[in-house]
Amino acid sequence: MHLGIARSVESASGPVPPPRLVVASDAGLLDLATAAELDLRANGAEPARAAELARLSFPPSLTALLAGGQRALDETRRLVASAPAAAFRPAESMQLMCPVDPPGFRDFMIFDEHVRNTYAPSGKEPPAVLYELPAYYKASTATLIGPDATVPWPSYAASLDYELEFAVVISRAGVDLTPDVALDHVLGVTVLNDFSAREMQFAEMRSRLGPAKGKDFATAVGPWVTTLDEIDIHSLELSAAVNGTEVARGSSAGALWPIEEAIAWASAGEPLRPGDLIGSGTLGGGSGLETDRRLATGDIVEMSITGVGSLRNVVGSRTDAGWQPGRRFADTATRG
C-alpha cells in the first residue's frame, strides 16, 4: 500500500477542504473514510451512523490510524481490496499533503560517505562516536511539509540546502528492540528532504546540543508511506534533482549502520511510539554541502525513491520576520 494524506483541490475559493487519509491505486486515490462509510451502509448501517463511525475509524492522521493497532491496518487492507468505484477519486482532483504526523522524529547518520564528505573540507577526522553507535539528532515535528509545498526561508538563514534521505514510519510501540525484530515495528518507507540552513546549523552544533534552527524550519516528507511488502528497504534507489538536473543518486544498500540497528538503538531505554518518524540521514553526496551547491528562491527540488514516489518542493523567498538575540558578554551577566 501507498498511504497518504490529501485534500480536495475542487473548491479553491471556498473553505479549505478537510484532509483525508488515502491509499494510492491504479484506479485513483481511495478515500478510506468514504470507503468505510459505503461499506457500513452496504451492510445495513444508518447513514448518519455510518458516516460517524467511518470518520472515527479513518481520521486524517496516520498516527491515529496506527494507534488503532493491527485491526486498523487489517481493516485498511480489506477496504483497499473491496472498495467500490465510488470510493476512488481522480489523483488530479486532490493535493497530497505531508503523509505523517509523528509524535517523535529522529534523524540518523547511517551513511558513512556523507559523514566523510562533510568532514573532509576541515581536514579533521569525523568524531569516533559516529563509529561506536548510530548517532542521530532529534528533529522537529512542528514544521513538516508535504509534496509541492513551498519551503519557507527563515530570516536567520543565510543559505538553504537539501538532504536526500529515506525515512521509516513506526507502526507499533516497542522498547529495547533488537535489530532482528526492528522491522516488525515498521509500517513502511517514505522520502525525506531535510532542508538545512548550514551557517546556523554549524554555529549551533558548536554548542554540542545539536542542530535546532539550522534544521527546524522545514522538513519535506512524502508523497507516500509505502508499506514494506512493496519494496526492499535494503536496496532502495534514491535520487535527487534540482530544477530537473540530477544532483545525487545512490542506494540504501551502502549504509554503515543498517536501518534495523538505527531503529533498535532509537528504542534503547525509551519507547518508540506508533507514527514515529526515523530518518536515515543523508545519502553520500546527497546534499549541496557535499557538491558545493546552494539553493535559490524558486528552485525546484525533487527527491525520489523507486517504488515509493517523488517529493517535489519549491524554495520560497527569505522573510524578514523574526527577532534575533543579541550577543551576551558572560563576564558582565548577573549571576544567580
Add this chain to the structure above:
Amino acid sequence: MHLGIARSVESASGPVPPPRLVVASDAGLLDLATAAELDLRANGAEPARAAELARLSFPPSLTALLAGGQRALDETRRLVASAPAAAFRPAESMQLMCPVDPPGFRDFMIFDEHVRNTYAPSGKEPPAVLYELPAYYKASTATLIGPDATVPWPSYAASLDYELEFAVVISRAGVDLTPDVALDHVLGVTVLNDFSAREMQFAEMRSRLGPAKGKDFATAVGPWVTTLDEIDIHSLELSAAVNGTEVARGSSAGALWPIEEAIAWASAGEPLRPGDLIGSGTLGGGSGLETDRRLATGDIVEMSITGVGSLRNVVGSRTDAGWQPGRRFADTATRG
C-alpha cells in the same frame, strides 16, 4: 491555579483508575470533569449528556485543554471559583502524575554559572555560540515521569545525575515572537528534573548532534503547572535535595538569557504549540556534575520551587535489558 493530572489510589487491586485533570486548592483536588458534569446537571442537562460533555471538555490532558483556547481556560477558572464540595477530593486519595503531555520539549541553558561550572574541569572556555544565542537541545516527550515515580536506570548508563530546572508550558500558538510578548504565550511554571547519564551524554555530544540516550530515558516534571499570576517568574526560588540533604539552591533571577528571550528564540521560524514544554536548563550548581555527586539506586531526589511545589523521585535499579551497538570500522564498511 495549580493545574495537574492525578489518578485515584483507592482501588490498588482493581483496574488502573483513569487519570483526571485536577486543580489544587485548600479544599483538596478539584476534579475538573466532575465539576463540569455537576455544573451541567445543575443547569438542566441530562445526566448521560452532562457526563459526555464534561469528559470532552476536560480530558486528562493539559495539551488538549490548552488546544481549546482562551474559552477553555476561562471555563476552568469559572469552575474553580464555583465548584460544589462534591467536586473536590482529598489530596491523599489521589496520586499525582506528570502534569504535561507536550507535543514538543526544548531544554535551554539560560544559566551561565552552570555552563562555566561544566566547562571548568576541562580547562576549556565554553563555546562562543552559547553567548551569541540562547542554545537548547530538543528533549524527548516520550519518557516524562511525574511525582513519586521511580527513575528508570537504563542498561547503557554507567551513572545517573539530576538537574535542577524550572520549565514553562506554552498556552497558545505563536511564531516569530518577540521577547516583550513571549510571556503572553505562557500558561505557567513547573519543576523539572532532567535526569542525565553523563558518560553517554558526553560521548554523544562529541557527535555534535546533541544529547540523546544520555537524557531521554527520564525527565521528571511536576507536581503542578502553576499559572503566571501566582508567581514571579523572574525571581523563582529553586532548591534540590538528595535523601533530605540540600544540594542546590538559587534563583531564576540569575539567568544570562531571560526566559522571554529563550521563548522568543524557540519560536523563531517555527511555531510554538499549545502544551509545548520549555526547560530553563540547569541552575548554577544544580547538578551532581558540578558538585561531584552521583546518584545511587534508592536515592530520593526532591526538587522544589517556592510557590509551585516539590517534585520527588526515587532512583530505580539498573536494568540489563537492551541491545548495544557494536563498534564499526569505517574503512571496512560497504560504501553506497
